[in-house]
Amino acid sequence: MCELVLKNGTIVDVKNRKLIRGDLAVSDGKIIGIGTFSGKQEVDCQGKYLCPGFIDAHVHIESSMAAPLEFAKAVMPHGTTTVIADPHELVNVKGNEAMKYILDATEDIPLSVYVMMPSSIPATPFETNGADFTAKDMEQWKDHKRVLGLGEVMCYPAVLSGDPEILAKLRLCRGMIIDGHAPGLTGEDLKAYVEAGVMTEHECTSYEEAREKCHAGMKILVREGSAARNVENIIPGLLKEPQDMKHYMFCTDDKHLDTIENEGHISYNVRRSIQLGMDPLDAVAMATEHAASAYGLNQIGTLETGKDADIVVLGSLEEVSVEQVYRKGRLVNDAMFDRQAAPIAESMLHTVVLSGVSKDKIQVPARGKVPVIGMVSGQIVTKFLREEVPSCEGWFVPNREYSKLCVFERHRGTGNAKAAPLKGYGITGGAIATSVAHDSHNIIAAGDNDDDILTAVQMMEKMQGGYVLVSGGEVKGTLPLPVAGLLSLGSSQEIQENIDDMLKKAWDMGISREIDPFITLSFMALPVIPELRLTDLGLVDVTHFKQIET
Numbered sequence: 001m002c003e004l005v006l007k008n009g010t011i012v013d014v015k016n017r018k019l020i021r022g023d024l025a026v027s028d029g030k031i032i033g034i035g036t037f038s039g040k041q042e043v044d045c046q047g048k049y050l051c052p053g054f055i056d057a058h059v060h061i062e063s064s065m066a067a068p069l070e071f072a073k074a075v076m077p078h079g080t081t082t083v084i085a086d087p088h089e090l091v092n093v094k095g096n097e098a099m100k101y102i103l104d105a106t107e108d109i110p111l112s113v114y115v116m117m118p119s120s121i122p123a124t125p126f127e128t129n130g131a132d133f134t135a136k137d138m139e140q141w142k143d144h145k146r147v148l149g150l151g152e153v154m155c156y157p158a159v160l161s162g163d164p165e166i167l168a169k170l171r172l173c174r175g176m177i178i179d180g181h182a183p184g185l186t187g188e189d190l191k192a193y194v195e196a197g198v199m200t201e202h203e204c205t206s207y208e209e210a211r212e213k214c215h216a217g218m219k220i221l222v223r224e225g226s227a228a229r230n231v232e233n234i235i236p237g238l239l240k241e242p243q244d245m246k247h248y249m250f251c252t253d254d255k256h257l258d259t260i261e262n263e264g265h266i267s268y269n270v271r272r273s274i275q276l277g278m279d280p281l282d283a284v285a286m287a288t289e290h291a292a293s294a295y296g297l298n299q300i301g302t303l304e305t306g307k308d309a310d311i312v313v314l315g316s317l318e319e320v321s322v323e324q325v326y327r328k329g330r331l332v333n334d335a336m337f338d339r340q341a342a343p344i345a346e347s348m349l350h351t352v353v354l355s356g357v358s359k360d361k362i363q364v365p366a367r368g369k370v371p372v373i374g375m376v377s378g379q380i381v382t383k384f385l386r387e388e389v390p391s392c393e394g395w396f397v398p399n400r401e402y403s404k405l406c407v408f409e410r411h412r413g414t415g416n417a418k419a420a421p422l423k424g425y426g427i428t429g430g431a432i433a434t435s436v437a438h439d440s441h442n443i444i445a446a447g448d449n450d451d452d453i454l455t456a457v458q459m460m461e462k463m464q465g466g467y468v469l470v471s472g473g474e475v476k477g478t479l480p481l482p483v484a485g486l487l488s489l490g491s492s493q494e495i496q497e498n499i500d501d502m503l504k505k506a507w508d509m510g511i512s513r514e515i516d517p518f519i520t521l522s523f524m525a526l527p528v529i530p531e532l533r534l535t536d537l538g539l540v541d542v543t544h545f546k547q548i549e550t
Contacts, residue, residue: 002039003027004329006311009045014052014285015302024050026309029328033305043324049317051284052303053081053310053327054266055291056252057221058152058179058202061102061113062089062486063254063519065436065479065499068102070492072111073337074257078265079312079322081112082300084291086151086179088118092440093351093411093484095121095131099141105342106146110327112310114295116151116179117141119169122440123154124527126547127535129440130351130411135168142172148295149176152202154439154528156182157545159196160189170197177295180218183381184209184530184543190216200294202251203529205230205379207237214247219294221251222286224269226259227519228380231269235276245282249291256519257496258503264320271320280317344489349482352435354408354443354461356415359450362406364419366391371539371548373405373524373532375424377514380523384532384541389421396421398448400510403427407525408443408457409536410435410485416536422446422524427517428510430471431456434518435485438526442536446521467518469505477502 004026011020011034024045025037056075061083064071075083085106090098099117106113121133141147150173153159158166170178174197182193183203194217202221204210205228210220224231238245250269264271266287273283292301299308309329315321325332364370366389374383390397396419398404403425409416431447433456443460447453447470456470459478465485469477479498481488488495499518506517527533527540534540539548 002037005037005039005042006045007042009048009050012051012284014289017281026329031307031309049314051312052288054079054287056083056266057249057291058251059083060089061085064257065488066492067341067487068105069109069341072109074260074492075265076332078267080265081310081327084114086116090484091118091133092121093130095133096137110336114146114148118151120154126527126540127440128409135172149173150178152179152181153198154181156193207234210234214244220248223251223253225252225254226256226516229378231272235273239277250287258499267320348484351485352410352461352464353413355413361417362419364396366396367394372421372423381530382532400428403446405534406445407534407536410443418538420534426510430509433457433460433468435465436522438523444525477505
């Protein structure tokens with residue numbers, strides 16, 4: 001007698017791309033066979049489809065703003081049973097302390113969490129972050145049973161120039177997985193990047209870019225997050241050249257709780273790909289076997305004898321309607337998450353240190369055409385524009401078309417603060433500020449007047465991180481994120497309800513409903529995504545990898 005038998009289901013064989021009718025038998029958390037079985041517990045799956053548990057090949061748990069246990073509670077009902085997490089955001093703030101936190105906090109939760117060691121702390125020399133994380137620091141984590149390798153190598157110019165520190169990290173992780181992050185990299189530079197040991201890429205925004213990187217030897221992670229949506233731009237091209245499909249898989253990278261609840265998690269990548277014309281068996285394989293194979297996770301990814309019983313029960317294969325999820329043979333339900341979260345060190349809770357915040361630090365000269373950050377709808381890339389902006393006595397004055405974007409250093413008390421025009425955000429009558437500002441996570445704010453911007457920033461210090469909405473000098477909404485200024489101490493439901501309320505208020509302030517006001521803002525400080533970004537040290541021309549004068 002088996003412990004569990006899922007009877008009369010249609011089993012999705014992703015390895016051989018076929019459907020098998022029969023029973024799926026489970027004991028001791030493992031699949032013990034497909035055929036005809038009896039069990040102590042039997043579940044009738046007539047008319048249902050049984051798939052392997054979905055795998056997110058690259059995710060920053062911090063982007064959900066939920067602690068790992070609460071993150072698991074949010075994604076597992078959508079079929080995700082394994083994630084490969086890069087704690088790049090937390091480690092940028094607290095270094096080794098953050099690495100210890102993420103491993104401890106994911107040690108005994110229902111979701112299977114593997115970890116990549118962040119490679120770019122900070123991502124560039126054009127910003128101030130909170131901690132160092134060197135090759136020497138990595139040595140203590142390298143042999144941890146759930147550490148798979150080196151996280152996204154964002155500083156690709158450093159790789160190409162032979163920077164000793166990044167080369168030391170690449171040498172340390174030789175024989176492990178090394179993730180890439182090189183938007184727009186092409187030609188000989190791309191080949192050199194791959195030859196340095198980089199194996200994957202999740203920053204492709206077109207099929208042409210994905211194809212070149214795939215043919216250069218990289219595995220391609222097709223991303224669908226809350227801000228960066230690449231499935232529609234890549235999958236149609238892949239369908240015309242399916243011979244390369246085995247090198248493609250799915251990831252979310254950065255996805256908020258409200259997007260997860262409304263769309264799903266990796267399940268959405270699968271569903272949208274099917275809607276675009278992909279065979280459901282291929283789409284499920286990209287979400288399971290391809291990722292498991294790429295990251296050496298041999299115990300998951302297929303429904304075969306001896307593999308972990310990570311199983312997703314679908315009511316419809318085409319619609320990817322998740323009805324039940326099993327993790328190592330246990331049904332995922334509320335009782336599975338009824339446990340105490342890992343304790344948090346006090347030092348992880350006090351990370352916002354501001355100095356000398358004042359109006360004079362965020363004034364922008366505006367004579368003639370000036371650099372403007374141009375937002376691109378549905379993408380996290382920006383345009384480097386030079387335009388005449390509204391001004392008074394030679395200084396930029398924001399309006400509905402041009403918001404004022406500001407970044408304030410919050411880790412080391414330097415007092416650094418910079419500002420620039422931002423086109424396409426549209427906020428009126430107030431300001432938004434957040435301590436979630438990729439990748440160094442200083443305080444980033446946008447608004448149409450200085451007073452509300454400064455009020456929001458000062459509130460940020462009181463809360464020790466989070467989201468703030470201010471209008472007319474009054475705080476209209478807050479979401480405290482006291483863990484490194486990135487994670488909440490509340491439940492996933494509480495976080496989501498708070499975000500839903502703040503999103504409505506933000507949209508009422510003129511921001512387009514086609515963008516997420518907070519996630520979009522958080523990427524405006526990321527100086528490794530083209531073309532123009534703002535950090536606490538000033539504007540960065542990402543294309544030419546240099547700071548520019550304003």
